[in-house]
Amino acid sequence: MSDTKKHTLYPNKWVVLYADYLFNYAATRVDNSDLAKDLVQETFFSGIKGKDNFRGQASERTWLISILKRKIIDHYRKINSAKGKKEVRVSFYPDGDRKGSWIEECVPQTWGNEAEKAIENDELKDTLDKCIHNLPEKYRMVFLLKTVQNYETEEICNELDISSSNLWVIIHRARVQLRKCMEENWFKN
Amino acid sequence: MISCDEATTICDKNQYGEASAWDKFRLNFHLLLCKHCKAYSKQNLIITKMFGNYLDTTCDASKHLTSEEKKELEKNLNKKIN
Numbered sequence: 001m002s003d004t005k006k007h008t009l010y011p012n013k014w015v016v017l018y019a020d021y022l023f024n025y026a027a028t029r030v031d032n033s034d035l036a037k038d039l040v041q042e043t044f045f046s047g048i049k050g051k052d053n054f055r056g057q058a059s060e061r062t063w064l065i066s067i068l069k070r071k072i073i074d075h076y077r078k079i080n081s082a083k084g085k086k087e088v089r090v091s092f093y094p095d096g097d098r099k100g101s102w103i104e105e106c107v108p109q110t111w112g113n114e115a116e117k118a119i120e121n122d123e124l125k126d127t128l129d130k131c132i133h134n135l136p137e138k139y140r141m142v143f144l145l146k147t148v149q150n151y152e153t154e155e156i157c158n159e160l161d162i163s164s165s166n167l168w169v170i171i172h173r174a175r176v177q178l179r180k181c182m183e184e185n186w187f188k189n
Numbered sequence: 190m191i192s193c194d195e196a197t198t199i200c201d202k203n204q205y206g207e208a209s210a211w212d213k214f215r216l217n218f219h220l221l222l223c224k225h226c227k228a229y230s231k232q233n234l235i236i237t238k239m240f241g242n243y244l245d246t247t248c249d250a251s252k253h254l255t256s257e258e259k260k261e262l263e264k265n266l267n268k269k270i271n
Contacts, residue, residue: 019254044262045269092194099192100194101194107228111235115232115235116235119239128239171201172198179229
């Protein structure tokens with residue numbers, strides 16, 4: 001029988017060892033520092049409460065991250081079921097004989113050949129963050145889950161209880177708005 | 190013939206590798222005829238590339254807790270441990 005090393009928990013070291021790591025993990029995914037802080041604290045509390053459930057096979061950090069991931073998903077669920085007040089801007093005619101066609105004022109402009117090179121630019125990253133932040137919360141959450149956190153479509157649909165066509169409508173609207181925002185704030189000049 | 194809204198949706202799906210062969214066929218046909226969607230398609234790819242290493246580049250100094258914040262966390266956590 002193999003002697004697999006079993007991990008132990010040391011809660012009084014958690015803040016020193018993992019607080020920044022967990023905070024960073026949460027902050028890049030919920031786009032809100034205060035919320036991220038709360039989630040880290042809740043993660044530690046859950047860790048204390050559930051420490052008898054720790055089987056010692058994963059490392060302490062991995063275990064804490066899995067608790068944090070769970071809390072982030074729960075947060076997304078809450079956002080998703082909340083009545084959406086803000087909607088994305090419409091870029092295509094929603095009905096009539098031009099249904100599905102680009103609205104004139106919204107058609108993509110030319111970005112020029114320099115566009116690709118801009119990707120390395122730090123300032124562009126700030127503009128991108130701003131544009132992401134301008135998305136309505138529900139759209140931002142789903143978009144980040146899929147694009148940044150690389151969750152599978154099926155996973156997101158199961159967690160948030162939405163259909164895959166629903167998911168793609170959200171992703172599509174988010175991307176169309178993002179593109180427009182980047183065009184207006186970066187690529188046009 | 191699919192609409193621009195449908196075409197650009199397929200284009201989005203394609204960024205994640207989730208467009209079917211039939212989707213792609215309809216998209217490419219639409220792109221032959223629609224310069225707006227053709228522009229969207231090029232720009233969509235650039236946007237995808239921007240997110241390529243997004244998580245790595247967001248690890249900056251502002252995403253750390255201050256020592257006061259950590260002290261408070263310690264305090265709250267110790268209450269729970271004991």
